[in-house]
Amino acid sequence: MFPRVILKGTMIKKSQQKKRTSPCNYKERYFVLDTQDLKYSERRPGKKPMMKGCIELSRIKCVEIVCSDIPIPCNFKYPFQIFHDSHYLYIFAPDNDCRLRWVRALKEETKHNNLVAKYHPNFWMDGKWRCCHQTDKLAAGCSVYDPVGYASKKPLPQLPDSEMGLHDAGQRVVIALQNYTPLGDDDLPLQKDQEYVLIKSSHPDWWAVQDSQGNTGFVPSTYVAEKSSTNFERFEWYNKKITRGEAEDLLMNEGKEGAFMVRDSRQAGVYTVSVFTKAPGSNGEKNPRVKHYQIRQSETGQGAFYLAEKYLFSTIPELIHYHQHNAADQWEVDHEELTLGQELGSGQFGLVREGTWRDRKVAVKMIREEYMSDEDFKEEARIMMRLSHCKLVQLYGVCTQRFPMCLVFEYMENGCLSDYLRDNKGRLSQDIMLGMCLDVSEGMAYLESSTFIHRDLAARNCLVSKNNEVKVSDFGMTRFVLDDQYTSSQCSKFPVKWSAPEVIKYCKFSSKSDIWSFGVLMWEVYNEGRLPYENRSNAEVVESLNAGLRLLKPRLAPDAVYLLMEWCWKEKPEDRPSFALLLHELASLSDL
Structure with missing residues (x-):
């Protein structure tokens, strides 16, 4: 076709x-x-x-x-x-x-x-x-970045003439539903969730607002919602006086996954969200249907709207915008939808098995019950869901409704990087090895920019796709830290041969300790999967590091690459590069 x-x-x-x-x-x-x-x-x-x-x-x-x-x-x-x-x-x-x-x-x-x-x-x-x-x-x-921005909306109209003027409409307050980058001199940038004073709202497409610094300008009217109002007839998703049956007919005819509308409920002043879904049923077969969710108001105060009680919003447009981009159940995978196959491996977290989910091959990581509590697991999964990058192994969903709880990942056909290096010994070119280091550094630069720490970066924790692309895995055991440093409270188990001196001595993890581990990973790549310090005990490794000794230059590593490894292994964390800088240096080597 x-x-x-x-x-x-x-x-x-x-x-x-x-x-x-x-x-x-x-x-x-x-x-x-x-x-x-x-x-x-x-x-x-x-x-x-x-x-x-x-x-x-x-x-x-x-x-x-x-x-x-x-x-x-x-x-x-x-x-x-x-x-x-x-x-x-x-x-x-x-x-x-x-x-x-x-x-x-x-x-x-x-x-x-x-x-x-x-x-x-x-x-x-x-x-x-x-x-x-x-x-x-x-x-x-x-x-x-808004991946749907112009895709699901009508094109933004031309800005109204500045002669329209900015006239006081009283202290009505609006909330930004999403960020907005100005397209001209007369409009104003919006920052999601920030409040603005509404100056003029007579134009159907563009409203005049004022920010907290006193700057005024035009913004798209659909990007903001009045804080004190439930008047949302201007939004295209609102269908007034449509019955449940009519909503089902309209959405079934459209047949688009996630298509929705907000309509009046039978009870005056109450609204319902009707959503079309093709999600498979318990028998695994597709089951097109329309689900209906009543928008509720919290008893704690007027104007607190919700579909799921833990997510409260001041206005219904805010609620709709959030759930458009953060579907409440999109990450929960029904155990019945998973077909499990052969074992792929096991580790300290639990067993990993091949599987099939919605006609897609996946890897299913089954978490040992004694490894972490339900709440810890859900928190780790929530953290992983916030991360999305082409050089990170993608999390598709989680199973939390029964034991063992599971994480469902994209399937990486060529397995872990350490095994791949050993299996292909003697067949990897300089370009391929440098490309592997570039892939990992790109994924880690993303984690660094998101203030995430991996804490266990090594070739064994990277996976290789069928196209020989390397992606970082097992980053879900990180912690989100505002000061970019995490001091472990357990500190009982960590991989000494990949660990920076400050981790070994003080259990202090940071992006700079990940940099040290990345240097060891580069050493693994250019040694085609050899284990670092393979004939030394952990105690001997610590003694060598304290004496200032470092891993020797791999035979296959160019001098420029080994210089980057040595840079990663500087004694003081502040003397080591960032991943963004390392990525730049590796990319410049690939241009030579």
């Missing part, structure tokens, strides 16, 4: 400059977006177009407009960006409608990918990001 063409047209592409010496240029290309790829070609008069590039949609991590005040050096003045693999592609559309049309379509096709949590709203230029001034091109973004 051929892929379906979605959009096609002529735009201008900026060179991706994958290497430092690559020239910067702008070239007209003919773009074709279908359900599998984004392709672009050079049109040649009298000849067949020459294909110049193809990006698989599954590899795209972010699609967003670019907001910048710099002069655009080409004829088309409306830029947008595509972040795929480790590269940024900048495309320039002839007008804003064209740009939004492409961004909406690309977002729609990629919204289920492994996407970035944050993106850079401005250009990468002259060795730094113009938005946040970070000097690492692969540094985490500085604005929250």
Whole structure:
């Protein structure tokens, strides 16, 4: 079956400059977006177009407009960006409608990918990001990325004329439902969950608001909700006076997973959320149906709305926006939906088995009952759910309703990195080994930017996909710490041969102790899976480290790579690099 063409047209592409010496240029290309790829070609008069590039949609991590005040050096003045693999592609559309049309379509096709949590709203230029001034091109973004933004909403209208004016409408307060990056000089940035004073609301699409610093400007009306009001007729998800049966008919006819509406309940002043789902039933077969949830109000105070009692909201639009992006039961996996297969391995946490879930091959980690309490398990799972990156093994869901409790992960066909290195000894090129270190450093840079500590980074805790991509695993045993340092209260078990001196002496974990472990992981890679200090006891290793000795240079490691290992093994944590810096240094080696 051929892929379906979605959009096609002529735009201008900026060179991706994958290497430092690559020239910067702008070239007209003919773009074709279908359900599998984004392709672009050079049109040649009298000849067949020459294909110049193809990006698989599954590899795209972010699609967003670019907001910048710099002069655009080409004829088309409306830029947008595509972040795929480790590269940024900048495309320039002839007008804003064209740009939004492409961004909406690309977002729609990629919204289920492994996407970035944050993106850079401005250009990468002259060795730094113009938005946040970070000097690492692969540094985490500085604005929250909305993967559906333009995909599920109508395109934002043109800003109203400034002559509309900003007139006082009393001290009505609105709450931002999501972040908003200004598209023009007259509008105001929004920060999710912050309160703003509503100045004018007569325009159906744009409202004038004032922030806490006294700045005023226009924002999309659907991005905010009045704090003291339940008047939400302006939202497209509200269907007044529709019965339960009519709601079921409408949603069943649409047949889209997660499609929903809010409607009036029989009881005056009460509202119901009706949601369409195709989730399999207990027999494993798909069971399309519509579920109905009444929006309730807390007895503790007027205006506290909820579907799940632990998540309270001041307004119904806030509640709807939260549950649109954080489905209450999306992470809970029914045990009956899992088919378990052969054992893949076991560890201190429990048994890992191959499995099938919703026609997808998965790895199921079954947690030993004595390992942690129910609440600890749920807290660890909650932490892992907040992490999403293409170089981390993805958590699909959890089973908490019966024992043993389970974590359901993406299946990595080639198993753990340490075994893979030993099984392929003598067959790994320098590029492959460096690529493995790059993969792990990219995943760890993401954890570092999220203020997460792994605490057990090693080749055995990284997995290899069927495409030989390496991803970091077992990061769920981390703790989220605001000061980037965690002092273990148990400190009874930790892998001494991968541990930094401050962990061995004082049980102090940080991103810098993860850096030390990463140096040992690099040593493992370039020694093709050999165990570090393989003929020494833990006590002998500690004695060597105290004497200032370090692991010797692997035979296969270039001098530049071993210098990075030694940098990771500096005695003082503050003398070690960050993962963002290491990622930059490794990437520069890959360009040589």
